[in-house]
Amino acid sequence: MSTSSRFAVAVHVLSLMAWADDEPLKSEQVADSVNTNAVVIRRMLCELAESKLVVSQTGAMGGTRLAREPEQITLLDIYQAVESRGVFSLHRHPPNRDCPVGVNIGPVLNEVLDEVDTAVEKVLANITIKDVVSRLKPCVSTSVSKRKVVSKQPVMQARN
Numbered sequence: 001m002s003t004s005s006r007f008a009v010a011v012h013v014l015s016l017m018a019w020a021d022d023e024p025l026k027s028e029q030v031a032d033s034v035n036t037n038a039v040v041i042r043r044m045l046c047e048l049a050e051s052k053l054v055v056s057q058t059g060a061m062g063g064t065r066l067a068r069e070p071e072q073i074t075l076l077d078i079y080q081a082v083e084s085r086g087v088f089s090l091h092r093h094p095p096n097r098d099c100p101v102g103v104n105i106g107p108v109l110n111e112v113l114d115e116v117d118t119a120v121e122k123v124l125a126n127i128t129i130k131d132v133v134s135r136l137k138p139c140v141s142t143s144v145s146k147r148k149v150v151s152k153q154p155v156m157q158a159r160n
Contacts, residue, residue, distance in 0.1 A: 004083060006044070006082045006083055007078065007079050007082055007083050009034055009036070009040075009044060009082075010044060010047075010048065010078045010081065010082045011075060011078055011129075011132060012033070012034055013030055013034065013041065013044060013045070013048070014048070014053065014054070014066065014070075014073060014078060014129050015129055015132045015133055015136065016030060016033050016034075017030075017054065017064065017065055017066045018066060018070040018129045018130065018132075018133045019133055019136070020065070022065055023063075023065070024056075024057060024061070024062060024063025024064055024065045025063045025064055025065065026062075026063045027041045027042045027045065027063075027064070029063075030045075030064075044082065045064050047081055047082055048078075048081055048082070049064075049067075050081070051077065051080070051081035052067050052068075053066070053067055053068070053073055053077060053078065053081055054066060054067050055067045066129070069130075070128060070129040070130035070133060071128050071129075071130040072128070073128060073129045074124060074125050074126070074127065074128050074129075075124040075125075075127045075128070075129075075132070076121055076124035076125040078124075078129075079120075079121070079124050085117055086113065086117060087113070087116050087117055087120050088113055088116065089113075090106055090109055090110070090113075091106075
């Protein structure tokens with residue numbers, strides 16, 4: 001069974017934008033960081049814009065940036081923007097209705113899955129993009145004096 005990486009990519013995208021401060025980023029820059037196609041990023045940016053997490057501007061100096069301060073965007077906001085509720089799901093095909101477990105497992109699992117979803121959402125609600133970016137700092141090489149976005153585009157200066 002496969003899982004979605006949309007949430008992880010969206011957190012990456014918004015963390016990159018927080019890292020860039022108020023400098024609008026082109027979808028190609030973001031795609032380079034995520035290591036994916038710019039079309040994938042543009043689609044995701046549309047979803048994030050619909051949820052009012054990012055704003056875009058057109059033109060030569062255009063790009064996309066955060067719509068709010070990083071400390072005002074929770075991982076729950078991002079999760080709700082790009083994923084449907086439900087960490088897990090029930091069977092793809094209905095279980096055997098003649099089986100005593102199969103006939104009753106759906107309602108039982110729905111209760112459990114609601115508890116799991118509530119627990120996940122509670123954790124995500126308490127972590128912001130600012131928290132994520134602050135956790136990135138120890139990962140930065142000590143030989144790099146300033147944070148930058150790895151890209152073929154111009155280097156961005158860091159927020160201090």
